[in-house]
Amino acid sequence: MRNLVLPALLSTLPIAALSDPLPSWEDTATKQQIVAFVETVTDPSSADYVTPAARVAVFDNDGTLWAEQPVYFQLIFAMERLAELAAQDPDILTSPVLEAAAKGDLAAVAEGGHEALIEVVNASHSGTSVDDFQAVVSQWLDTAQHPDTGLSYDQMTYQPMVELLRYLRDEEFRTYIVSGGGLHFMRTFTEDAYGIPPEQILGTYADSTYEMVDGVPTITKAPGVAFIDDKEGKPINIERTLGRRPIMAVGNSDGDYAMLEWTTAGDGPRLGVLVHHTDAEREWAYDRDSAIGRLADGLDNGPDMGWVIVDMANDWSRVFTGSQ
Amino acid sequence: MRNLVLPALLSTLPIAALSDPLPSWEDTATKQQIVAFVETVTDPSSADYVTPAARVAVFDNDGTLWAEQPVYFQLIFAMERLAELAAQDPDILTSPVLEAAAKGDLAAVAEGGHEALIEVVNASHSGTSVDDFQAVVSQWLDTAQHPDTGLSYDQMTYQPMVELLRYLRDEEFRTYIVSGGGLHFMRTFTEDAYGIPPEQILGTYADSTYEMVDGVPTITKAPGVAFIDDKEGKPINIERTLGRRPIMAVGNSDGDYAMLEWTTAGDGPRLGVLVHHTDAEREWAYDRDSAIGRLADGLDNGPDMGWVIVDMANDWSRVFTGSQ
Secondary structure (H helix, E strand, C coil), X not given: CHHHHHHHHHHHCCHHHHCCCXXXXXXXXXXXXXXXXXXXXCCCCCCCCCCHHHCEEXXXXXXXXXXXXXXXXXXXXXXXXXXXXXXXXXXXXXXXXXXXXXXXXXXXXXXXXXXXXXXXXXXXXXXXXXXXXXXXXXXXXXXXXXXXXXXXXXXXXXXHHHHHHHHHHHCCCEEEEEEEEEHHHXXXXXXXXXXXXXHHEEEEXXXXXXXXXXXXXXXXXXXXXXXXXXXXXXXXXXXXXXXXXXXXXXXXXXXXXXXXXXXXXXXXXXXXXXXXXXXXCCCCEECCCCCCCCCCHHHHHCHHHCCEEEEXXXXXXXXXXXXX | CHHHHHHHHHHHCCHHHHCCCCCCECCCHHHHHHHHHHHHHCCCCCCCCCCHXXXXXXXXXXXXXXXXXXXXXXXXXXXXXXXXXXXXCXXXXXXXXXXXXXXXXXXXXXXXXXXXXXXXXXXXXXXXXXXXXXXXXXXXXXXXXXXXXXXXXXXXXXXXXXXXXXXXXXXXCEEEEEEEEEHHHHCCCHHHHHCCCHHHEEEEECCEEEEEECCEEEEEECCCCCECCCCXXXXXXXXXXXXXXXXXXXXXXXXXXXXXXXXXXXCCCCEEEEEEEECCCCCCEECCCCCCCCCCHHHHHCHHHCCEEEEHHHHECCCECCCC
């Protein structure tokens, strides 16, 4: 009988239980700390056991789940979209920043800082129904290529992170994205790219309006930014949306600091993880002095709070999902 | 062998499959329409089959899942809380409305309409951490009694609705509350009362702040109202939070009209349900002329849109969970 039972049993186990769930992670202390945390909180005999309902893990997106250089990919979309819209109606370019953006002048937009970014996003993202907007983004993602790598943007997701998300879900975690990126922008690709459904995506958003358009109830994106899901906004948005504190938070910049701080200050077992971009060869190397994804406070204070710092160059055997 | 297999099989079926999942509903056309909808969308051989991921049902709370007369229960809490706070610091009663509220003068507060309600909620709900606020609400719910029935407020949930929520979840629906009530207020009782976890509660909310208080990262409720989850706000909040349109929406007042309209305008099978308060004997009878839970547009236009109108007096064999 035993000979019959064993194969039957094995066939019902998830693949992950039989092989390494994180094959693109080098076997370093980083990987071991992450796996040890997951094994502890899922072990019913452990004093640090956490019930599945409380197994919530939150991930930043830009620079954590996919790349963010030379600028946030959403800004590249916004500039290309603005150029398209301006080709039909040049009057929408009402400022030097918008004119520069429509010409693809990244440096000029970057120089304008946060305000310029908001202005470009505003001009390119609003005044359209959510459905139409998302169709435009999907179409763009299907054809756009990154200026340096030539990969499509959804090929520039990080393979080790896709594996980590899957591993966590196999262990009955619920995985969420909590990103400064646009909510409606992200939802066009996050289910395919990461296996995360739309109701588990939190991001920056504008107000919406609800009204009948040609007899059809329509939700339309209004101008302006109603909520910025960055820095202190991240724990605030998580608390508001989930009503509970995660037990694990993963980010890569000081925009994620408050999210990791709040997560790891909770009672019981907690894990904070920061991705440190150290790999100039396969990706980019940047931290304290970067305009995009600045990481200083996290490097200075994270280790004392027990946060795990991922050294991309040494901890990952593979970087992008779209290249070996 | 068959004799052994059958009991084993039955023991793995949920109870609901073996008996009536809605015992507190009379066997009327209303119940039949609801059950027929659920059976259709969960039948893989049906042209109207809906995958579990898309089986989202949204419910209003006040007047739909629990009673709302003579006023919203949250307002009763707010007035009692205000009286407590004023006993320590009478200076917080900065207006005639607040003075009336602290004295328990419901009529005066009701006369002030929506603005008075917001003022009372503001003065009693803000300036405290979310954790502390929820502890206060829980304590209140443990002891407070409804002025007419003498029941505790969580005994005034509707037994037929608790059954409907459970039935839907047994059929792999995800059940959400989308209410004009306060988000943090509701989350103190909605998991126990309805089996709905905090991340599936949407409601009205104030801004929050995130800051270190005595070395502890703390989320605090700010004054004012950041978002009112009523009328057009309901579909807007659902779209923002879930990123998908429900296939079923249940409400009881014109505050739920837009939510039902948006839900039932989607492609494929959809169900809109309105609870009509027709039962002056066991509950209350009110609709067009009620200050609380006004229902006129829904009665006028709902039937033409295929919405099911629940006649409480005739469709429910039992009303409150707390009384037979």
